[in-house]
Amino acid sequence: MIETGDISDFVGNSALSLKNVTMRFGNVIALQDVSMHVDSGSITCVLGDNGAGKSTLIKILSGVYQPSEGVLTLGGNEEKFSSPREALSRGIATVFQDLATVPLMSVWRNFFLGNEPTKFPWPLRVIDAKYAKITCKKELLDFGIDIRDPDQAVGTLSGGERQAVAIARAVHFGANVLILDEPTSALGVKQSGIVLKYVKQAKERGVAVVFITHNPQHAFLVGDRFYLLNRGRMIAEYDRSEVTREELVKAMAGGAELEALAHELESMS
Amino acid sequence: MSAATSVPDERVARTGAFTRIMRRPEIGALMGAIVVYIFFSTADTTGNFMGINGAARWTDVAATTGIVAVAVALLMIGGEFDLSAGVMIGTSGLFAGLLISEYNVGVWPAIGLTFLFAAAIGFINGWLVVTTGLPSFIVTLAMFFSLRGINLGVTKLLTDTVRVTDVDTAPGFESARAVFAAEIWQPYGFKMAVVWWILITILATWLLTRTKFGNWIFAVGGDKVAARNTGVPVKRTKITLFMFTSMSAALVGIISLLRLRSMQAGQGVGEEFVFIIAAVVGGCLLVGGYGSAIGASIGAAIIGMAFIGIAYAGWNTDWSWLFLGLILFAAVLTNNFISRRFQGSRR
Numbered sequence: 130m131i132e133t134g135d136i137s138d139f140v141g142n143s144a145l146s147l148k149n150v151t152m153r154f155g156n157v158i159a160l161q162d163v164s165m166h167v168d169s170g171s172i173t174c175v176l177g178d179n180g181a182g183k184s185t186l187i188k189i190l191s192g193v194y195q196p197s198e199g200v201l202t203l204g205g206n207e208e209k210f211s212s213p214r215e216a217l218s219r220g221i222a223t224v225f226q227d228l229a230t231v232p233l234m235s236v237w238r239n240f241f242l243g244n245e246p247t248k249f250p251w252p253l254r255v256i257d258a259k260y261a262k263i264t265c266k267k268e269l270l271d272f273g274i275d276i277r278d279p280d281q282a283v284g285t286l287s288g289g290e291r292q293a294v295a296i297a298r299a300v301h302f303g304a305n306v307l308i309l310d311e312p313t314s315a316l317g318v319k320q321s322g323i324v325l326k327y328v329k330q331a332k333e334r335g336v337a338v339v340f341i342t343h344n345p346q347h348a349f350l351v352g353d354r355f356y357l358l359n360r361g362r363m364i365a366e367y368d369r370s371e372v373t374r375e376e377l378v379k380a381m382a383g384g385a386e387l388e389a390l391a392h393e394l395e396s397m398s
Numbered sequence: 399m400s401a402a403t404s405v406p407d408e409r410v411a412r413t414g415a416f417t418r419i420m421r422r423p424e425i426g427a428l429m430g431a432i433v434v435y436i437f438f439s440t441a442d443t444t445g446n447f448m449g450i451n452g453a454a455r456w457t458d459v460a461a462t463t464g465i466v467a468v469a470v471a472l473l474m475i476g477g478e479f480d481l482s483a484g485v486m487i488g489t490s491g492l493f494a495g496l497l498i499s500e501y502n503v504g505v506w507p508a509i510g511l512t513f514l515f516a517a518a519i520g521f522i523n524g525w526l527v528v529t530t531g532l533p534s535f536i537v538t539l540a541m542f543f544s545l546r547g548i549n550l551g552v553t554k555l556l557t558d559t560v561r562v563t564d565v566d567t568a569p570g571f572e573s574a575r576a577v578f579a580a581e582i583w584q585p586y587g588f589k590m591a592v593v594w595w596i597l598i599t600i601l602a603t604w605l606l607t608r609t610k611f612g613n614w615i616f617a618v619g620g621d622k623v624a625a626r627n628t629g630v631p632v633k634r635t636k637i638t639l640f641m642f643t644s645m646s647a648a649l650v651g652i653i654s655l656l657r658l659r660s661m662q663a664g665q666g667v668g669e670e671f672v673f674i675i676a677a678v679v680g681g682c683l684l685v686g687g688y689g690s691a692i693g694a695s696i697g698a699a700i701i702g703m704a705f706i707g708i709a710y711a712g713w714n715t716d717w718s719w720l721f722l723g724l725i726l727f728a729a730v731l732t733n734n735f736i737s738r739r740f741q742g743s744r745r
Contacts, residue, residue: 223627232620298628
């Protein structure tokens with residue numbers, strides 16, 4: 130088990146880490162003394178209920194906020210990102226729930242959005258559509274997604290496939306760290322399974338994945354390390370080898386609280 | 399259109415050539431144009447509508463509408479409106495006319511300055527929309543009424559009348575007129591505006607479907623947040639579209655000024671909705687993210703045929719506006735039907 134707080138020995142080889150990060154908004158403390166680290170080629174799950182501080186954590190990792198205290202390191206070096214764009218240029222890609230693709234645009238246009246491959250010199254510069262379509266189809270096939278026709282609108286894909294396009298896109302454009310904000314929360318059981326498969330694919334390509342969720346079942350299926358966030362504090366940290374699914378679910382639900390709730394519900398009926 | 403070797407997905411119905419054609423955003427407008435053309439050809443009392451003479455007339459109306467409608471279509475695909483596009487025709491014509499007649503600027507330098515001025519107005523529209531976050535409907539409505547007041551006020555102040563004249567004695571007038579307002583292909587008398595209209599339609603279609611910027615237009619109109627998350631410069635894209643719209647209106651303003659040799663202070667007011675009608679008839683969605691430049695041009699052609707067709711049919715031209723209203727409604731219904739029938743889940 131890695132002792133919480135003892136971080137000096139792993140900062141060197143982890144892709145991304147937070148050291149004693151505190152985030153305050155006025156007199157509200159959203160995160161307090163949070164430390165975590167994310168390794169390349171592994172999936173780090175951050176579990177927390179509503180209001181636990183997950184959103185704040187994502188925004189610090191992706192460069193939207195700068196922490197009030199503490200440091201963020203990338204590849205062992207201390208970093209300060211002034212914008213999400215800067216974090217992106219340093220290889221940290223964030224896939225936000227349902228906010229990653231434009232439904233009316235075709236799959237290949239979405240895939241290359243903001244990074245369009247071009248040919249011919251300006252002013253005749255155009256998108257190399259043929260290359261884009263072939264590459265998009267191939268990249269998605271490598272991820273195990275057969276999108277049939279890269280010309281179809283993303284809105285015609287299922288929710289899981291849409292998330293997958295966003296994930297494959299981030300990996301294709303060289304993300305070293307991939308932050309996934311609740312990628313399965315709006316999906317059914319089967320669709321969630323598909324997305325989890327793609328999350329694992331990203332890991333196998335050597336990407337450091339941060340998987341943020343309130344669903345311990347999904348986290349346990351793919352996670353290598355688990356952090357539990359509650360009321361702005363990191364309350365527990367487990368390695369995959371030292372925790373069972375039941376323990377994780379129980380810890381996540383607040384153990385005793387859940388039992389109390391069960392009694393209460395029983396007495397009602 | 400997956401490779402022949404891959405197993406077809408059983409959930410995906412085969413899309414034939416017919417469905418692929420029906421999926422084009424401008425298909426509704428094209429069918430409408432054919433219907434309108436046949437309708438006015440049969441209603442025609444002069445025997446000219448179907449001929450080249452008639453075409454020279456309706457393409458002129460279509461061209462002066464279409465030049466701005468194409469830019470308005472790009473702006474609408476980008477998710478915004480410009481209600482000041484009509485009055486900008488008057489503003490830019492007056493601006494060029496006053497430079498020439500009151501300040502003795504040559505015609506060509508005045509044209510250059512007018513495009514710069516129009517770009518600045520477009521920039522203000524766009525900058526206000528992206529920084530205040532107010533709907534472009536409100537921002538450009540304010541610009542519409544401001545310019546309308548300025549047009550009248552400044553013209554009266556400088557000329558004591560409500561029109562600018564005496565531009566045809568300035569140096570460069572004849573050469574500028576040859577480029578912007580001449581008649582070509584005699585004896586039929588097609589206008590140069592038609593050439594500009596076709597050029598702008600081709601350019602806009604190329605920009606929209608082939609370039610990076612075109613991709614960004616669809617993205618900022620389709621989902622602003624997703625576009626920003628993927629690194630598209632949303633503000634820059636929108637401001638540029640507003641500048642294109644104002645500059646296209648300036649082109650029509652300059653064409654009118656050179657053609658009529660004068661400019662009325664009220665010119666262009668009311669046209670803004672005609673442009674929007676042309677764009678919507680051409681398949682643009684009001685919510686943005688979808689549409690085509692060719693579609694807007696076909697929409698403009700329908701409007702041109704209607705205006706000239708009604709006159710050729712011997713009816714009172716007051717009825718044109720009723721016709722525009724009906725065309726708009728029919729087009730939106732048809733486009734909705736087509737998209738539901740052929741697009742599946744598309745909005």
